Amino acid sequence: MGTLLRIELFKIGTKPRSYIGFAAITVIVLLIELALWLDGRSYLQFILQALEQSFQVQGNLLNGNLVSFIILQTLIVQMPLLVALIAGDLVSGEAASGTIRLLLTQPYSRAKILWAKYFAVSIYVFLLIFWLGLLALGGGFLLFGSGDLVVLKSDELIILKAADTLWRFMAAFGIAFLSLSVVATFALMLSCYTDNSIGPIIASMAVIILFTIIGTLEVPLFDRIKPFLFTTHMIVWRSMFDQPLDWGAILRSLWVLVLHIALFLGVSFFHFTKKDIQN
Numbered sequence: 631m632g633t634l635l636r637i638e639l640f641k642i643g644t645k646p647r648s649y650i651g652f653a654a655i656t657v658i659v660l661l662i663e664l665a666l667w668l669d670g671r672s673y674l675q676f677i678l679q680a681l682e683q684s685f686q687v688q689g690n691l692l693n694g695n696l697v698s699f700i701i702l703q704t705l706i707v708q709m710p711l712l713v714a715l716i717a718g719d720l721v722s723g724e725a726a727s728g729t730i731r732l733l734l735t736q737p738y739s740r741a742k743i744l745w746a747k748y749f750a751v752s753i754y755v756f757l758l759i760f761w762l763g764l765l766a767l768g769g770g771f772l773l774f775g776s777g778d779l780v781v782l783k784s785d786e787l788i789i790l791k792a793a794d795t796l797w798r799f800m801a802a803f804g805i806a807f808l809s810l811s812v813v814a815t816f817a818l819m820l821s822c823y824t825d826n827s828i829g830p831i832i833a834s835m836a837v838i839i840l841f842t843i844i845g846t847l848e849v850p851l852f853d854r855i856k857p858f859l860f861t862t863h864m865i866v867w868r869s870m871f872d873q874p875l876d877w878g879a880i881l882r883s884l885w886v887l888v889l890h891i892a893l894f895l896g897v898s899f900f901h902f903t904k905k906d907i908q909n
Contacts, residue, residue: 631742638750642716651712651758655705659765662701662806666692667773692775694770695795706806706867709762710813710838713755717817718831720747722824739751740903747761748818748895755810763803781871788873802867808887809864813838815894817861822902860890 642648666673670692721744779795781788790798813834820830841861844852856862866883869876 631746633660634738634742635749635814638746639753641701642750642754645716645719647715647719648754649698652761654838655709655758656713657764659762659769663697663703663769663773666697666700670697677829687721691777691780692774693779693792694772695777695779695790695792695799696769697770697774698766698799699779699781701770702802702806702867705762705828706865707724707842709758709806709810710864712758712836713751713810713813714817714831714834716754717751717814718821718834719827720748720751720818721821723827724828741899743823744899744902748814748815748898750856751814751818752859753812755814756807757793757812759803759807763799767799779871788871790871796906798870802870805867805870805884808884808891809867812860812864812887812894815898819852819898819901822898822905836897860887863887 662902674692674696778792779790781790816837817830817834819826820833824830838861841859845856845859845862861882865887866880866887869880869883
């Protein structure tokens, strides 16, 4: 398994598209941090001007915690597309080029080959999340310092002490990793069903966009569907910044995400182990 995993990681690392996600995250995070560093205080003052009529706002509100939270809100929604770009090509891309058949001539079972691909894309997802966290938290605290985190919601204002934020960010990144793993296994599943490397990538992106749109529309019919969509539970990381924490809702969403990973992996293994490799 170790040899297979190294092979899969090497193949991911040699694809130029594997670095699109890291480049996109780097550019977007640096642009957000630069914009907030240059004009963030006036932006924050505009957002909080209604509150200042009722509350006395003091302290360094534009700090690394707030900047990191803004970056998370902006990028986590886009990252599934970056993951699908890699995971959707893992099987179908090699089937199209014929390398999957060459790999099957080696003394490895199909199950081990697919496990290696799953673990390889999971490592890729982890590195994406780690890079995002490093740039967001590291750059945020370096440029803006520390301070209490103000989370402004539609119906409430939450203020979290600076000492109470780091573990919440770590948990949020962990949940984001689990959420993106759902996307990775979904794209991997689609990749097992075709020899066209573009199809699974586009299909994964289309499904994610469709589910996201359904989740944002306030329609009675869609309200019945939302609990069954994995995209509904992918945003549960935001709940880590609630006060108090609704652990029941958080754990339910995590359980749903794990079930989706198991389902997509199960379908992937069932089809891949029986698939007739023609190329």
